[in-house]
Amino acid sequence: MSTTKTVGILMILVVLVAGGWALFGKGDTQTGPIRIGASLPLTGDAASYGEMMRGGIELAVKEINDQGGINGRQLEVVYEDDACSPTGGTTAFTKLLDADQVSAIVGPVCSPSAAPALPLAQQHHVPTLIIASAPGLTDIGDDIFRIYPSDLLQGKFAAEYVFNTLGKKKVAILYAKDEWGTGLEKTFSARFTELGGTITDSEGADVNATDLRTPLTKIKTSNPELVYIPLHASGGVAVAKQSRQLGLAVPLIGGDYFDTKEFTSVVDTNGIFFTIGKINNSDDFKARVKAATGVDAGLLTPLGYDGVEIIASALKQAGTNPEKLRQAIAATSYTTGVSFPNISFEQNGDLKAAQFEIRVVKNGKSESYVE
Amino acid sequence: MDIVVQILLNAVIAGAIYSLLALGFNLIYSTARFFDLGYGALTAVGGYSVFFLYKILGLPLIPSIIFGMIMAGILGWGVSELVYRPLRARKASNTVLLVAALGVLTVIQAGIAILFTSQFQTLSRYVAEQQTYTILGGVITQTQVLILAAGLIIMVLLGVVLKYTRVGKAVRAVADDEEVATIVGINAQRIMGGVFFVGSMIGGLAGISVGFDTGIQPTMGLALLLKGVIAAIIGGIGNVWGGVIGAFVLALVENLGAWQFSGEWKDAIAFLVLILFLLFRPKGILGK
Numbered sequence: 144m145s146t147t148k149t150v151g152i153l154m155i156l157v158v159l160v161a162g163g164w165a166l167f168g169k170g171d172t173q174t175g176p177i178r179i180g181a182s183l184p185l186t187g188d189a190a191s192y193g194e195m196m197r198g199g200i201e202l203a204v205k206e207i208n209d210q211g212g213i214n215g216r217q218l219e220v221v222y223e224d225d226a227c228s229p230t231g232g233t234t235a236f237t238k239l240l241d242a243d244q245v246s247a248i249v250g251p252v253c254s255p256s257a258a259p260a261l262p263l264a265q266q267h268h269v270p271t272l273i274i275a276s277a278p279g280l281t282d283i284g285d286d287i288f289r290i291y292p293s294d295l296l297q298g299k300f301a302a303e304y305v306f307n308t309l310g311k312k313k314v315a316i317l318y319a320k321d322e323w324g325t326g327l328e329k330t331f332s333a334r335f336t337e338l339g340g341t342i343t344d345s346e347g348a349d350v351n352a353t354d355l356r357t358p359l360t361k362i363k364t365s366n367p368e369l370v371y372i373p374l375h376a377s378g379g380v381a382v383a384k385q386s387r388q389l390g391l392a393v394p395l396i397g398g399d400y401f402d403t404k405e406f407t408s409v410v411d412t413n414g415i416f417f418t419i420g421k422i423n424n425s426d427d428f429k430a431r432v433k434a435a436t437g438v439d440a441g442l443l444t445p446l447g448y449d450g451v452e453i454i455a456s457a458l459k460q461a462g463t464n465p466e467k468l469r470q471a472i473a474a475t476s477y478t479t480g481v482s483f484p485n486i487s488f489e490q491n492g493d494l495k496a497a498q499f500e501i502r503v504v505k506n507g508k509s510e511s512y513v514e
Numbered sequence: 515m516d517i518v519v520q521i522l523l524n525a526v527i528a529g530a531i532y533s534l535l536a537l538g539f540n541l542i543y544s545t546a547r548f549f550d551l552g553y554g555a556l557t558a559v560g561g562y563s564v565f566f567l568y569k570i571l572g573l574p575l576i577p578s579i580i581f582g583m584i585m586a587g588i589l590g591w592g593v594s595e596l597v598y599r600p601l602r603a604r605k606a607s608n609t610v611l612l613v614a615a616l617g618v619l620t621v622i623q624a625g626i627a628i629l630f631t632s633q634f635q636t637l638s639r640y641v642a643e644q645q646t647y648t649i650l651g652g653v654i655t656q657t658q659v660l661i662l663a664a665g666l667i668i669m670v671l672l673g674v675v676l677k678y679t680r681v682g683k684a685v686r687a688v689a690d691d692e693e694v695a696t697i698v699g700i701n702a703q704r705i706m707g708g709v710f711f712v713g714s715m716i717g718g719l720a721g722i723s724v725g726f727d728t729g730i731q732p733t734m735g736l737a738l739l740l741k742g743v744i745a746a747i748i749g750g751i752g753n754v755w756g757g758v759i760g761a762f763v764l765a766l767v768e769n770l771g772a773w774q775f776s777g778e779w780k781d782a783i784a785f786l787v788l789i790l791f792l793l794f795r796p797k798g799i800l801g802k
Binding site: 187317320346347348349351352353354355356357358360361364376377380381384385388389390404405409411 | 517520521524527528632633634635636638646653655724727728729731737769772773776777778780781
């Protein structure tokens, strides 16, 4: 027998075996555990976000399975590391969708991972609950839902706070030139001018730039009453130092990237404000996470918990049929959550009611700011 | 505040750091004749050494800085002896050396990230404590004046040593032709090692300066290296004075561009200047 023939027969065998496995394998999952995926950054700069989410996810899964699972079936989570990067996102989603054939996905947390990965979930019609905040992600399709407020709302909230509460009418903007920063810049300036305020100057900066003296010099000559700085932590620290050196003595207000130790632990950032989605994180919940998983609950932990809870209750009602599951999630009105008082979705999959708060850096930490 | 004065001062501040980078890079490039990407990571080594000694251990400032420079120097020397020297002995092409240098850059960056995490860290104390000077309505801080002075002193020292001393002549001989220099009795390996040590020390100081001026990150090296290279090419690669002139020209063009257009154009402008020089004046402002 020639080698070509042997190879040909082997190929046919492989196809038959794989085909049979796919057919019967599918049948198996109807009684076996229900798998959901979690695409999180577990390595790299943003690994702490992944770890925070994981604590909440594990607690929810444990509680659900202890109470008998979903209609008798256990819930199982497959974790994939998206490393907060675009290629990481597609790799994680490809594995979750094709190899693990999950019924639903929680994550990504990072917009760069989410942007290329979400179309895959939509193609497979697998409902996905994202935390990533870039506007437009939910427009990818009707299977994408967001359990964290979109940047559109954050920029709008910041504009309203600056104009109405702080009473500043002339504001300059220095923003990070990435999806997040440009999103905030756009929504802030649109809302601020709509309210009647003036944007005296708007300067973009490379995400990694730390010499921001010349943009700040320009901003200073435009005489703003406040500078809005949706920048990452390193750019924020640079602005904190350099604006003071240049004698730009007006209030600074940034976005949710500032709620990290690398920003708040620098003395120069003392007194800088920022906006952030207000997520409840009760002591009772923290204690439950600690008891069940041994980790300390962080900012995003309640979102991991609520994400799984929402999927689980939809699975209980609708089963694993993708279309029924999507409809059940879209109709969610979840009021027993640990993150927000009420999670329900707009037509496009964004959160209906989002709450934000203003925080301020004080003594190396961030704290809630009330006037 | 007069905006033009402040923009010029901003250019001087950025130029001071670029000139340190260009001085170290020029020294290594003109002697070893290959594009040492690993030099970039040594800026981070200098910065993180000071971070460890000055901020974590709480040692005094001056010894921390000196030790940080020595650390960068030793590592630069070690890399040259352990990686580049065997490759050169094997007559490896410049492409091989470039790839090896890329490996060095990546390994050092990863090592720093493991030891100190990838977080952005600052070296300086509270900014309000810092002495600032006002020149014609523009502001410059004491740290920045010191960085500028250090750059100018190193430039003069290097220029004089390379031109007038025996060691300097030996360095230039090795730079011209390593084999001929060896034949006339110069220990080319030792000279090469020394050049890597001193060049890396200067690179380390550049990293420390950046740390005091803004802050440090493990991956800070590549962007800094590229600015140093552009400055060196504008000024005339291998030319001590040219590198410094190139650094200030680059900083001036960048900051004027950021002022007239917008901040995000800074890097694009820097590389556009590089391309223009490569096309129309490849030997730089001063040539060699």
